[in-house]
Amino acid sequence: MTMLGKCNTDHPAVLGWVREMTDLCQPDRVFWCDGSEAEKAALTEEAVAQGVLLKLNPAKLPGCYYHRSNPNDVARVEQCTYICTETQEEAGPTNNWAPPKEMRQKLLAMARGGMRGRTMYVIPYLMGPAGSPLAKVGFELSDSVYVALNMRVMTRMGQVAYQHLGHGEDFNRGLHCMLDIHPERRFICHFPHENLIISVGSAYGGNVLLGKKCLALRIGSYLASREGWMAEHMLILGVEAPTGQKTYVAAAFPSACGKTNFAMMIPPPHFKGWKIWTVGDDIAWMKPGPDGRLYAINPEAGYFGVAPGTNYKSNPNAMKTIARDTLYTNVALTPDLDVWWEGKDGPPPSTCTDWQGRPWTPASKEKAAHPNSRFTAPMANNPMLAPEVNDPQGVPISALIFGGRRASTLPLVFESFDWIHGVFVGATIGSETTAAAAGTLGQVRRDPMAMLPFCGYNMGDYFRHWLRMRKRLKYPPRIFHVNWFRKDAAGNFLWPGFGENMRVLKWILDRCAGGAHGHETPLGWVPGPEDLDLGGMDGFTPEHLTRALAIDAEEWRRELVLQEELFLKLYPYLPKEMIFQRELLVARL
Ligand code: GTP
Ligand code: SPV
Ligand code: MN
Numbered sequence: 001m002t003m004l005g006k007c008n009t010d011h012p013a014v015l016g017w018v019r020e021m022t023d024l025c026q027p028d029r030v031f032w033c034d035g036s037e038a039e040k041a042a043l044t045e046e047a048v049a050q051g052v053l054l055k056l057n058p059a060k061l062p063g064c065y066y067h068r069s070n071p072n073d074v075a076r077v078e079q080c081t082y083i084c085t086e087t088q089e090e091a092g093p094t095n096n097w098a099p100p101k102e103m104r105q106k107l108l109a110m111a112r113g114g115m116r117g118r119t120m121y122v123i124p125y126l127m128g129p130a131g132s133p134l135a136k137v138g139f140e141l142s143d144s145v146y147v148a149l150n151m152r153v154m155t156r157m158g159q160v161a162y163q164h165l166g167h168g169e170d171f172n173r174g175l176h177c178m179l180d181i182h183p184e185r186r187f188i189c190h191f192p193h194e195n196l197i198i199s200v201g202s203a204y205g206g207n208v209l210l211g212k213k214c215l216a217l218r219i220g221s222y223l224a225s226r227e228g229w230m231a232e233h234m235l236i237l238g239v240e241a242p243t244g245q246k247t248y249v250a251a252a253f254p255s256a257c258g259k260t261n262f263a264m265m266i267p268p269p270h271f272k273g274w275k276i277w278t279v280g281d282d283i284a285w286m287k288p289g290p291d292g293r294l295y296a297i298n299p300e301a302g303y304f305g306v307a308p309g310t311n312y313k314s315n316p317n318a319m320k321t322i323a324r325d326t327l328y329t330n331v332a333l334t335p336d337l338d339v340w341w342e343g344k345d346g347p348p349p350s351t352c353t354d355w356q357g358r359p360w361t362p363a364s365k366e367k368a369a370h371p372n373s374r375f376t377a378p379m380a381n382n383p384m385l386a387p388e389v390n391d392p393q394g395v396p397i398s399a400l401i402f403g404g405r406r407a408s409t410l411p412l413v414f415e416s417f418d419w420i421h422g423v424f425v426g427a428t429i430g431s432e433t434t435a436a437a438a439g440t441l442g443q444v445r446r447d448p449m450a451m452l453p454f455c456g457y458n459m460g461d462y463f464r465h466w467l468r469m470r471k472r473l474k475y476p477p478r479i480f481h482v483n484w485f486r487k488d489a490a491g492n493f494l495w496p497g498f499g500e501n502m503r504v505l506k507w508i509l510d511r512c513a514g515g516a517h518g519h520e521t522p523l524g525w526v527p528g529p530e531d532l533d534l535g536g537m538d539g540f541t542p543e544h545l546t547r548a549l550a551i552d553a554e555e556w557r558r559e560l561v562l563q564e565e566l567f568l569k570l571y572p573y574l575p576k577e578m579i580f581q582r583e584l585l586v587a588r589l
Contacts, residue, residue, distance in 0.1 A: 005030040009124075009162055013169040014139060018122055021141050021175055024108060027115035032122045033148055035158025040149070047145045056328070057337035063325040066333055067146055069204045070181045071356050074330060075372045076206040076213070076255075076437045078453050082189045083218065085457070092458030093569050094448075100191050107187060107198045114143070114177040114200075121148040125155035126164050127211050127220075127285075127299035132392035134229065134285045134297050136220070137165045138172035140210045144203050147176060150327060153302035153376050155211045171195070172219060174210035178203050190214060192222035192456050204329075205304060205374060216283045216299045218456035224285070225457060225465045228472065233450040234284035235263035236296050238386045238395060239509060242273030247509055250284045250296050250477075251401035252426065252450040255436030256372070258403065258484055258497075260305040264317040264384065267502040270536030274502065277386035278317070278379070279395055281305065286397065292474025297394040300379070306436070307331050307373045309343040314498045317384050318375075319345075327376040330355040332368035341369035371435035398512045403482040404431030404447065409555040410483035412495055412548040413504045415511055415518060415525040419470045422479025424581035425524070427463050428563045432485075446566035460573020467577055478512050481524070486548055494548040496540065503532050521551055522588035556589055 004018060007030075022030055033039060044065065047053040053065040083091035084100040091097040121142050128135030138161075140151060151157060165171055174197040179185055186201030197214045199207055206213040220231030234250040241247075253259050263281040267274045280298025289295040305318060307328070312319050322328075332340040333353045340349050348368070354360040355370040379385050388395050402425055404410065410430075416422035426449045433443045437453060446452065448459060455462050470476055482504060484497040507527050510516035518525035526549055529542035560582075567574060567582065 006032060008032045008034055011162065011165065014124075014171070017139065017173055018141065022120060025111050025115035025120060025143070025177060026113050027118050027120035027143060029119040030122060031119050031148075033124065033152070033157060035152060035156075035160075040152060043145055043149055047149060050145065052146050053149075053327070054333075055337075056339065060336070060338050061323065061326070065327050066331075066339065067327060067329045068355060068357060069330055072183050073181050073186075073202050073204045074370050074438075075204065075435060076453065077183070077186055077188070077202070078437050078439070080186045080188055081453065082187065083456055084189055084191045085193065090457060092460060092573060094452060094455065094459045098189070100193070103189055104191065104198070107189060107200055110179065110185065110200050111175065111177045111198070114179050118143045119145070121145065123148055123151050123157060124161035125151060125157045125211055126161045127155060127216050128297050129390045129392050130156065130160050130164065132297055132394070134287055134299075134394070135164055135392075136172065136215065136299070137161050137170070138174055138211050138215050140174035140176060142176035142208065144176065144178055144208065146203060147208050150209050150304070150376050151211060153327065153378050154209055154300055154304060156301050172197065172215050174215070175199070176208050176210060188214065190218045190456055192219055195219060209304065212283070212300065212304065213454055216285070217451070217454035220285065220299075220456070221451070221454065221462065222456040225461065229285065229287040230465075230469060232284045232286065233282065233454055234400075235259040235281050236279035236284050236298055236395065236397075237263050237265075238277040238279060238388065239505065240275040240277060246277070247398050247512070248279065248296070248395040249399040249401060249505070249508065250286070250397050251403065253403040254405065254429070254431040254434070254447045254450040255453070256306050256434035257405045257431060257450070260303060260318065261315050261498060262501060264315055264321075264382065265501060266316055266499050268499050268536055270533070271502055271506070275384070276502070277384050278382055279386045279389050286394070288469070288472045289393065289396065293396040294473055294477055295394040296397050297392075298389055302376060302378045304374055304376050307341040307375055308369055308371055310341070311343060311345040313345070314343075317382055320383050321381040322375045322377045323381075325378060325381060328373070329376070330370040330373035332360060341373055342367055397477045399480055399508050400477045401480045401482055401508065402426045402429055402449065403484065404429045405434065405485040406430060406432070406444070406483050407485060407487045409552070409559050410481065410486065411523070411526060411551055412486065412545070413480060413482045413507065413527065414521065414523045415508075416479040416481070417524055419476050419479065420467060420577050421524065421581055423463060423466045424578055424585075425479060425481050426466070427578060428566070430559070430562060444562065446563070448566070458573055460570050460575065463578055464575045467575055480508050488547070494544065500537070503534065507532055522556070522585065523551060526551070553589065560586060560589070
């Protein structure tokens, strides 16, 4: 029997779970994380000694470390991700399903003795601000020091979790065993009825930082549907007008489709006195408030963001955020121990080591950084972190924005006619697949509410839950759709994106305030080229904007067929409102 080590709790249920799992996994050592600075230093030292982390140049990147994952383990793996409910119907047609008893037995058998010779880190964490009625406690037991150090950044770790838990037993149990990091022995399994997650065979990102996609979205969405709130793959931002008035919006874009960038955007100089404050960059937990508005919290405490494409022009706040105390995974390493990735500022280094540790020069055919290489940085580093991020009640949301990565068909922006139509717009999002998940890139697929890989129950019931929420909101947010990624025939983006997205956001805010002009189209309300403020945009004319806003009937006929595929898959579970909305759209087109 493994000794439990220097344990920091006498909570019977926590001790029981740790005891049970140590007996099973048989680690040599159990390390109870407390989230302290001293602990961070000790774990970092340990990770460096093991070769898990490399200290980066302290003159350039103080407190930053470098990590390479196994090349077979660089992204989420949707084909290995399961929702284990009693019936397959509960998981629904968009999830992999396995019966809970069988799957649990199989995984526990895999984990048996799996930590021999290793350390089990007991990670107590809180998702959400301390004292928030929406906050949730989790305990992740992991044999990866990299996971312990990442969870420390991404969550509120340590005493705060025990405080929130009190004498209760309502916490998520998470077990993570690296095993031999083999794709055939990789499973990320969710047991929503038991509030349990078991992840084996991976050591990367959303597969193993169990508070993030596993708890905050898959288990979270299941709990939310039962408890009357919403767990969404959404950024949250606050817009401050020159008058000081603040408005908050939340936006769902699929993985690697612009949430972090939008959440940290800096308005162009033309928008003098306007400020964007980041509340969250990936996940929103939302609940109706006593005033009938929808309130949102960010359950996370850090950013696990896409490195490629991040530079001082596209996302200066991110560059400042990751200048210190940041973990870099699968980026390229320069000879002076700095980091590099495709789309960083300046010319590429004349020589460096790529994400797999091989020599790289600008003449190399392959990318230096993996397209899904990431930074893990504390939100406290963000110069524009919204002070409200720690408000237990969250922030009131005026608009919900859906988006996808679409080279054609979807206009720059439109506003839905009402909540039910907005739910239909979210339910029919299409987006090109990205490097955030293993598999083919650039394939348009349906990704309802950007939750396809993250909805922990039947997608049809999830739509029903969205429709039900309307009845609980006196002032529901207005619902919009944006597309920053439309291209011309030559493959150039039709819209400059990044900070310029402020112009679209401003129209959205004005619509919410009952101001801006729009015209009715089959899709919804669309601004005319004169309705967006293009002030200070060099070389971008209303004609350019007209192309970005265009709705092409032929493209939309094809789009309807693509939408139909998802609806056929979900047909037995689809709320009738979705079918009516489809009919109305067909009729309008
Ligand atoms: P996840 O962390 O996977 O959920 O991704 P995300 O939604 O936060 O995406 P992120 O902001 O990291 O952006 C992903 C990629 O899209 C990066 O390479 C960005 O440079 C690029 N991107 C973001 N916003 C824009 C935009 O407005 N226009 C264009 N053209 N590219 C963008
Ligand atoms: C995503 O894929 O949406 C991410 C990265 O935010 S991961 O944590 O790997 O899920
Ligand atoms: Mn994400």
